[in-house]
Amino acid sequence: MLADLTAAGALGEGWRGAFERAPRSAFVPDEIWVDDDGYRLVSRAVNPAEWWVEVNADRQVVTQVDDGRVGGPGVATSSGSMPSLVASMLRHLDVEDGHSVLDVGTGTGWTSALLCTRLGAGSVTTVEVDPAVAAAAGERLATLGLRPSRVVGDGLLGYPAGGPYDRIHATAAVQRVPLPWIEQTRPGGVIVTPWGTPYANAGLLRLEVGERGRESYGRFVGDVSFMWMRDQRPHAVEAPVDRSPDHRGSSPIDPELAEENVHAAFAIGLRVPGVRTLHCWEAADPSGTHRFQLMDNAGSWTSVRFRDWDGVDAVQQAGPRRLWDEVTAARTAWEKDGKPKLTRFGVTVTVGGQQQVWLDDPEHVLH
Known part of the structure; x- marks a missing residue:
């Protein structure tokens, strides 16, 4: 997998060593879910060959369905992201030695581990809303001797006690960039987050935080699809009620x-x-x-x-x-508009936290 990422140029400068010291396999749980027209449990103990195929492939590995509840509808709610996407997001994060990073959505712990091996555990704070997921990730991180500051809580609120941060990296999609993220990032800092709408959860936003009292601007830099932050999940998709149309x-x-x-x-x-x-x-x-x-x-x-x-x-x-x-x-x-690609769109976050989406230039706001 690493050889493929390197050959494709997916690994940004300085990240190869981090990926070697924190292999993905160390952070994927022994039980994962494979989508075969509905999620099917795959156990490392029962079927190790299939487990390894999934772990070493450049695709998402689902690690939880239905927020861990039994008997749910079978909706993926936590996962290990595609390695190529992880590499791309870290490249857009553009970290430097000495930077402090807030990692929103600990998940399996893999991205936190990569940040720790690149910057040092003392520079990384990671927050996870699900206590069970957070605990499991903490155990995996500790096994590799990595001990970032770990927080169980709502990632949309950030973690002000660990700030201000030079970078914020999110591993779940938002419909709106939370104002606490802006407030907890140093001016000139960068926020990288999946961003989407209920219609199309598809953008990777790289937002540069403005000076205090000024707006923040960012562009979409890639096509990605991530699970939603729990408090920003769109409403459930259900067939319309059985009534006559107007x-x-x-x-x-x-x-x-x-x-x-x-x-x-x-x-x-x-x-x-x-x-x-x-x-x-x-x-x-x-x-x-x-x-x-x-x-x-x-x-x-x-x-x-x-x-x-x-x-x-x-x-x-x-x-x-x-x-x-x-x-x-x-x-x-x-x-x-000429059928623009999504990378021609961008976002402005105002001082009060309002969000404006624009095409090509912040002055060309979409209404």
């Missing part, structure tokens, strides 16, 4: 265009706040019944048929918002 009609665009690629979805998501999506169909006729559904968790929903999408009843909508109208308008706006 409006029926044809679609002005092929519904495929609503998720044509990550850049289109990301741009649309910026303009349709609070909207989540769901694909559904009947097993007896998947292609004939395939529909694209949207919900905002405030009473508005839309269902769009893929086949014959320009038919008179292809679109059904209900509630105070016309969600498909919003999506088609957002898609049109993205096209008028």
